[in-house]
Amino acid sequence: MGAIGHVTPQTRHFDAPLPLRSGAQLAGYSLVYETYGTLNAARSNAVLVCHALNASHHVAGTYAGQDKSEGWWDNLVGPGKPLDTDRFFVIGINNLGSCFGSTGPMQVNPDPAKGGRPWGADFPVVTVEDWVDAQARLLDVLGIDCLAAVLGGSLGGMQALSWTLRYSARVGECIAVATAPNLSAQNIAFNEVARRAIITDPDFHGGHFYAHGVVPQRGLRVARMIGHITYLSDDSMEEKFGRSLRNASGLGRPGELAYTTQDIEFQIESYLRYQGDKFSTYFDANTYLLITRALDYFDPAAAHGGDLSAAFAAARGRRFTVVSFTTDWRFSPARSREIVKALVDNRIDVSYAEIAAPHGHDAFLLEDPRYHGLLRATFDRIARQVGA
Amino acid sequence: MGAIGHVTPQTRHFDAPLPLRSGAQLAGYSLVYETYGTLNAARSNAVLVCHALNASHHVAGTYAGQDKSEGWWDNLVGPGKPLDTDRFFVIGINNLGSCFGSTGPMQVNPDPAKGGRPWGADFPVVTVEDWVDAQARLLDVLGIDCLAAVLGGSLGGMQALSWTLRYSARVGECIAVATAPNLSAQNIAFNEVARRAIITDPDFHGGHFYAHGVVPQRGLRVARMIGHITYLSDDSMEEKFGRSLRNASGLGRPGELAYTTQDIEFQIESYLRYQGDKFSTYFDANTYLLITRALDYFDPAAAHGGDLSAAFAAARGRRFTVVSFTTDWRFSPARSREIVKALVDNRIDVSYAEIAAPHGHDAFLLEDPRYHGLLRATFDRIARQVGA
DSSP states (O other), X not given: OOOOOBOOOEEEEEOSOEEOTTSOEESSEEEEEEEESOOOTXXXXXXXXXXXXXXXXXXXXXXXXXXXXXXXXXXXXXXTSSEETTTOEEEEEOOTTOSSSSSOTTSBOOOGGGTTOBOGGGSOOOOHHHHHHHHHHHHHHHTOSSEXXXXXXXXXXXXXXXXXXXXXXXXXXXXXXXXXXXXXXXXXXXXXXXXXXXXXXXXXXXXXXXXXXXXXXXXXXXXXXHHHHHHSOHHHHHHHTTTOBOOOSSSSOTTSOOOOSSSXXXXXXXXXXHHHHHHHHHXXXXXXXXXXXXXXXXXXXXXXXXXXXXXXXXXXXXXXXXXXXXXOSSSOHHHHHHHHHHHHHTTOEEEEEEEOOTTGGGGGGSOOHHHHHHHHHHHHXXXXXXTO | OOOOOBOOOEEXXXXXXXXXXTSOXXXXXXXXXXXXXXXOTTSOOEEXXXXXTTOOSOOSSBBTTBTTOOOTTTTTEETTSSEETTTOEEEEEOOTTOSSSSSOTTSBOOOXXXXXXXXXXXXXXXXXXXXXXXXHHHHHHHTOSSEEEEEEETHHHHHHHHHHHHSGGGXXXXXXXSOOSSOOHHHHHHHHHHHHHHHTSGGGGGGTGGGGTOOOHHHHHHHHHHHHHHHSOHHHHHHHTTTOBOOOSSSSOTTXXXXXXXXXXXXXXXXXXXXXXXXXXXXXXXHHHHHHHHHHHOOGGGGGTTOXXXXXXXXXXXXXXXXXXXXXXXXXXXXXXXXXXXXXXTTOEEXXXXXXXXXXXXXXXXXXXXXXXXXXXXXXXXXXXXXX
């Protein structure tokens, strides 16, 4: 297996307005994307990789001069890797509303009445379906009529599912990992607490904090800490941290409690604070709100009276691979089984794998041999099918 | 079954310093408590009820002129109820560090150097063991050598367990409901996020907000929302709220999405905000930090190299009833089984009930017929044993 080497993001501007699910529209917009591998002559070997909450178009490879800038799914995508860039042309697209380059709330609002200020809270609410529509337009530009596969985990998996419902004829296979057909009340609840932490941060200024020269870092930290708890399994957190003490406060002797309510006492506290601090330095607060709402809103069954099987009638003729992880309590295997049932109800060809992995929701990003073996076999089969 | 009627809290001041587990001591302090029923001549019918995070000494009954002021466990404690006040003398004590009357951070720091200001963040860190020691002193004053039973749920259950380890000879039976022998990394993680939300609220002022005439309500709201998610089961949240829309923003038509990131869209959001708002108007931020730390620190096995069975050797001769609820993911049945195993290892007489209830951790406060039937039978037996 080789490395993908240096990659360079590209930008494509679209002048045609994008009608959004909310009824609003985006007058014009740009998408940032990366590609890996080569599109074959038949244009049959393209694989779209959709990203989740805090990721981007930078799926694999590194940036020149930044050795530690591996893409977020670099363990999966590259020469000789399960999604083999020697055979496939892989595309990563940054979603609208993001803070990593595509048009989003940090960028200038083109409305002249806004005086050249960033969109901020005025950025329109975008949904999974809107993202998929924007992605389809970029594929038009790239000359790709039909994807060999669309792949995504978590929120990325929702986009992969949505592709089969909106652009069924343009998808060969959908690979949906660690995802769900919609958010549960508990999922929405965690999102809402994170949003409240951000929105009630005095530095949020109703979402127009850019003009104040501040960032709602307190809220972002808390939001990320909450999110992080839901990404890890109870078991893996217990194994990794347990009740180990940090002794970072310098108040207690090693192995002894310091008795403090405001300083760090346990390793798990130190870890969460670190994750929160790091996230708050690079992630945009308005993007966090938009993306958690896109998660909340995704619910393909809603337009069919809650009948998921009716919704997936639109996906007939596609092939599916659905993967879940036993310890994922954010999107549990039961949620994947709902998807599988809806597919089977439509006599759609689906493979389902429930991987025994200890790492919770985060497992979809990790290099588990059974998981990667499954994806390798799946992409080998797809390669044969599309002549890649 | 009758009502307990009007009750009146009492206050007892203690001049003798209380040595704390941290090494600090509380020079003098007051405890607020309530009692229900009558202590019999043999003084054998006393039951101590220990409270959890946001409760108090007000276990049962109402206050004169406040019809809706029922105690937090009024469905369990009263004439003819499972813990029958016609037979038992029931005691509720507000723990040190609370904001409901006993000495705590909202009260004046007696240190002359503090100029008559509230303790705030200078209130010493208190532990489950410290609470139990303070409770024991109050029982001395009430002339109660031996409790017929000590009962508690959640953090209250930890106090009940601690009684059998520190004052074994003074406890007939320990009834520990929906509790755990210590907090898991995930439990600590949720506490830490709540604490960070409070501590990083600009209105917290390092815990000395009283002097500023403000309260860190933003942080308290988020803390309560996080806590509330962990009190409810995924299933009960799904059944109660699901993905129902609130339509409170007035932006969307009934049943239709409003597409908003900052306003309420789903019923579960409305519910959590309401719970958070309510909590932030009456609960003290420093108390929240102290009580979550008492939860974090509870770990009777720690002094025995992590061997819980060795810890419970101190409880030999007592009788235990341990109760858990199938859908409680805060303190799951597996955690109760750890306690049961440690008791059995010591050949201690223990009854264990795993109640199939849908309500998650909150089930311990609800009136489930199997659960209350079990407690009724348990207290009937205890009444016969102690001649109540």
